[in-house]
Amino acid sequence: MGNLRAILIAVFASAIALQICSVRATFSDSTSFYWGAERGQYTGPDSVDLKLTKEGGTGLKSNITYMYGSITMGIKLPCGDSAGTVTTFYLSSRGDAHDEIDFEFLGNASGQPYTIHTNIFTQGFGQREQQFKPWFNPCDDYHYYTIFWNVFEVVWMVDGVPIRVFKNHHDPAINFPDAQPMETYSSFWNADDWATQGGRVKTNWKLAPFTASLQTYNVDACLCVLNDPECAKRCSSSGNWWTQESYTTLSQTQIDEMNTIRYNNMFYNYCTDYTKAELPKECSMESY
Ligand SMILES: *[C@@H]1O[C@H](CO)[C@@H](O)[C@H](O)[C@H]1NC(C)=O
Ligand SMILES: *[C@@H]1O[C@H](CO)[C@@H](O)[C@H](O)[C@H]1NC(C)=O
Numbered sequence: 001m002g003n004l005r006a007i008l009i010a011v012f013a014s015a016i017a018l019q020i021c022s023v024r025a026t027f028s029d030s031t032s033f034y035w036g037a038e039r040g041q042y043t044g045p046d047s048v049d050l051k052l053t054k055e056g057g058t059g060l061k062s063n064i065t066y067m068y069g070s071i072t073m074g075i076k077l078p079c080g081d082s083a084g085t086v087t088t089f090y091l092s093s094r095g096d097a098h099d100e101i102d103f104e105f106l107g108n109a110s111g112q113p114y115t116i117h118t119n120i121f122t123q124g125f126g127q128r129e130q131q132f133k134p135w136f137n138p139c140d141d142y143h144y145y146t147i148f149w150n151v152f153e154v155v156w157m158v159d160g161v162p163i164r165v166f167k168n169h170h171d172p173a174i175n176f177p178d179a180q181p182m183e184t185y186s187s188f189w190n191a192d193d194w195a196t197q198g199g200r201v202k203t204n205w206k207l208a209p210f211t212a213s214l215q216t217y218n219v220d221a222c223l224c225v226l227n228d229p230e231c232a233k234r235c236s237s238s239g240n241w242w243t244q245e246s247y248t249t250l251s252q253t254q255i256d257e258m259n260t261i262r263y264n265n266m267f268y269n270y271c272t273d274y275t276k277a278e279l280p281k282e283c284s285m286e287s288y
């Protein structure tokens with residue numbers, strides 16, 4: 001997957017023209033390790049290795065806060081027996097009633113597929129998981145994971161193809177992340193109490209250290225200083241490419257591509273989990 005540029009240009013065509021408050025970033029100029037720094041390493045200006053050993057994992061976060069736009073990172077997951085490990089890429093705001101948009105990659109035994117786990121928290125409430133089996137090998141090379149976020153929708157993409165949308169219904173019963181700026185996080189840790197086949201398969205520490213590699217942190221998003229009351233307004237104003245008409249919904253081609261993946265590869269959807277007492281309101285509404 002060398003063609004990140006081609007993917008981004010195809011998906012975000014008007015990105016070039018309009019950017020009143022957009023910021024760009026690389027791993028080394030806008031992230032730092034907030035946890036387990038001794039197991040994290042910048043391997044180049046825009047590449048990072050995250051290691052996991054018995055002593056622990058590691059995580060980095062952006063020192064820039066964003067609101068709306070597109071944030072992409074290339075991730076190469078560990079090959080072979082990665083059971084028990086979890087690699088993450090997510091955006092999160094701070095505080096109790098936080099918003100969070102997640103990609104998590106749950107490892108598996110050799111020869112078994114990873115799980116691409118997605119979720120979204122709004123005002124501190126999550127439980128909106130959707131899980132996919134990858135249709136590619138996420139450890140053979142870097143694959144590019146994008147979180148696109150504007151006032152209309154949140155879109156999760158893999159190599160430029162949407163796999164999930166969380167729409168803003170402008171309904172007070174369904175919160176949408178439209179008030180709090182977020183920071184980017186990526187981490188690699190041991191979760192063998194739950195991550196793989198419900199916690200039955202444990203991390204094989206004989207194989208440690210495990211390595212997850214990141215490259216090309218591609219941000220085209222609105223720079224937002226924490227606690228800036230004008231931020232939401234500025235970042236959602238019409239001078240930004242992500243607020244243009246063409247980004248209010250996916251194109252028909254994108255919807256078709258997404259539906260093919262959802263039909264073939266999605267194996268858990270909170271909206272069809274009838275073991276729950278009550279499905280959230282958005283599950284009965286048009287989702288994209
Ligand atoms: C963010 O962190 C990097 C690397 O630690 C540093 O060089 C840069 O000055 C920081 N930027 C801001 C805006 O704090
Ligand atoms: C691991 O592989 C098994 C068997 O194919 C599958 O049931 C499971 O969903 C996979 N993923 C995880 C994270 O357990």
